[in-house]
Amino acid sequence: MRPQIGFAALALLEQAGCTVEVPAVQTCCGQPAANAGDAGGARRIARQVITAFEGFDYVVAPSGSCAATIKVQYPELFAREPAMHASAMALAGKTHELLSFLWDIRHWQPQGVALAASAAYHDSCSGLRELGIQAQPRRMLGKVDGLELRPLEGSTVCCGFGGTFCVKYPAISNAIADDKARAIEATGAEILLGGDLGCLMNMAGKLHRRGAATRSFHAAEVLAGMADGPAIGETA
């Protein structure tokens, strides 16, 4: 949907001293199947992912919910298959969400990155509660010259995205997103930042529909110095 997030992740990982490969055989982590209750389908996709990433030291995803699916859901999916469970655990152990990987594992810090803007940061639920990501992005963003982080009331409250939830229960999702958009608007921040594209698209879409001027970026885009172009939903 937004290739730039992928390229931002690539750039950041390289700055952090990693050699990055993007295996062409990967598709999706299988979250839609797992969340729909289709454990069999989710297992099929999980097997494929486990094989695709076998030879790597780390697997890094620029999304808390994808990383959490691999780290938390995969081992549960194979609870009754010892051999696959071991492989799932091995993958889970080396899989990380991008922002926490940069800070916790690679001890990376932005240097000479600047963005003159005020920003509000939303904590996406999977990253926050399943992976404990909260301080890391704020610390790194705090080192971006000119960037002012404004406190967002209820920053840890769900934005109403929830994967397929938002299309299966659109009215409920909308009501939740509306509250979130109001809170973001109340900060008066120029940009909205987050670590998960799904949530960002949901919030950006709601802000847009409400006529708000807030622009939305993935935090990785800011950290990689790539937030000078169009924001989510903007054209060049």
Place this chain on the structure above:
Amino acid sequence: MRPNLPPFQERAGAALRDKTLKLAIDRTTGTAERNRAVAVAAWPEFQSARDLGRDIRAHVVNNIDHYLVEFERNAVASGAAVHWAATADEACQIVVEICRKAGAKSVTRSKSMLGEEIGLPHALEAAKIERVETDLAEHIIQLAGDPPSHIVWPALHKTREQVKELFAASHRDPGAMEDVEAMVQAARRELRAKFMAADVGISGANFLVADTGSVCTVTNEGNAELTTTPPRVHIVTAGIEKLVPSTAHAMALLRLLVRSATGAELTQYTTFHTGPKRPGDRDGPDEFHIVLVDNGRTKMLGDGLAEMLRCIRCGACLNHCVVYRHIGGHAYGGTYPGPMGSVLTPSLDGLPASRDLAHACTLNGSCQEVCPVKIPLPTLLRGWRDRSWREGLEPRSVRRALWAWKFVATRPALYRAVSAFAVLGMQLFAKRGWIESMPLAGGWTAHRGLPAPASSTFMQQYQARKRAAK
């Protein structure tokens, strides 16, 4: 589930359109959320106390057969009559029969979600016994003819303006009711005489203490003791999972329960009831009955829902649930709403009628984060989703869409091609970066703009760059 309900989506839709409801929900859950946060912040060890809460409850659930027998022995020794009910109907029959034997014309009741679960209000009505709800919130919803909408604040869906109207229409001496204080006084006047006149008092139990045979109730109003002390007969209805090994264990759990529910350190009235009136006592019931109710609990124990039996009904998961806070309790359709209700209702009322509940959740995990006994509510909800899928209860449209998606997602080359094609297709609907409506995306675009994707995928661009670099 309550009978003759419209489908979940309609119930939720109606709730969302009711702006007064949102206001009412926000007033109470917002206060509860803030007060809990203050209480938790004042107790740095709160997280390890949650571990203790989980361990105590898990220990009881794992030894429930032992504790049931121990409790029964000690309760009987204290002079209580212990009854066992496998089903809701059996429990109601036992209660109604005790009332009949006592010649009861009027019973007072102190709030009990188990009583709601087994349909006791209806059973008493059917037996033509006057039922007086004494908890203020239960009194309000009895007047309104509503089911409860929250397990701690059953009348949370009513604003003070609505309560005032109800009292004005039905109290003998409502007074002017210029503020909430005056409304509370109106209810106090209305109910006082009824407490003293009742033949039977019925309460629930927050804990059943195995080593003393005591029943613990907690209230803030003092209505439980006024319900259970004056009448000749006191009946307790309690789920079999309410056991704790000893009073000390109950105390450790009370600390968690009350902070999680209201943010207070302890409820105003915490009472341990042990047997009937003793020789020389000036008050207290002549008969003390305890009805132990299974109603699906042993089935949950064997069905992968043992963790849910740890629940101490604090309501924190409801207060912190974004879905509950928008649709309120009634839309859930069962006795128990919110995250804990979405786990319990399929077990109590059957999955076919309640399959939506497990799906109407963003899996954001706030409920698990606040649960004082660390119940993995999202995992249990996922369990119901899995089961619904396995049992073929998911709608055909969902199955088809997921099948098509899996077909593509398990074929990497096809996945790349379809993604590339899809982003191109989506371009057709985009105007200045946004898609405002598009076939198959109505669920999204009805309420928000859909950011148009770039014209090629990350994979395409990445491979192009790699080729260029060579």
Place this chain on the structure above:
Amino acid sequence: MSRERILAAARAALGRTAPPDAAAIRAEAATLLAGPDRGRPPRTGTLTERFIERLTHPKVGGTVEQVAMLTDLPRAVRAYLSTNALPARIAVQPEPRLQALDWSGIATHDGVATDEILAVALADCGIAESGSLVFHSAPTSPTLFSFLPLHHIVALDTSKLLEWLEDYATAYTAAGQAQPRNVNIITGASGTTDIEGRLVRGAHGPGFLHVVLFGG
């Protein structure tokens, strides 16, 4: 019938092949609470200070005064009556130590009426952690004394203060000890948050709780 059904279902679900080992279960239950202050909130100050701090916290809403001896209670009650402009007609718990006090100037009775304005009682003990008062029902301590009056004045011997809720459990409910019919742990005046979550006092029980600490 149902008893056996429920127990059998529970045993089957738990996968029990032998009867539960009562001693092992008891030991495990005890271990859960073992360890210094496991699952206890922080504390500061002396026992009495902590009790007073909790009791008078807005969330609890009690008032307090300290006197030297129990014999000072009637004077405190008289002062309370005049400060609050209440009639000098009160219920005094049929507890010999209270009945023996000099109540001159006040008409007392030892039963509690449905619309009693003020009742005076003696607590069995207090719990500092939560600012709670504990009453054991007995012929000399009817339960309704704590619930019917609008004003509840409670005398408490400071030497009867306990630190934690568990200390009460250990002191009064240890194995073999006879349990009172009712143990009422009272923490502040009656209140409700049932209308819009706002705390309002005097729901069904007393609207005012005043504690007179003596001794110590």
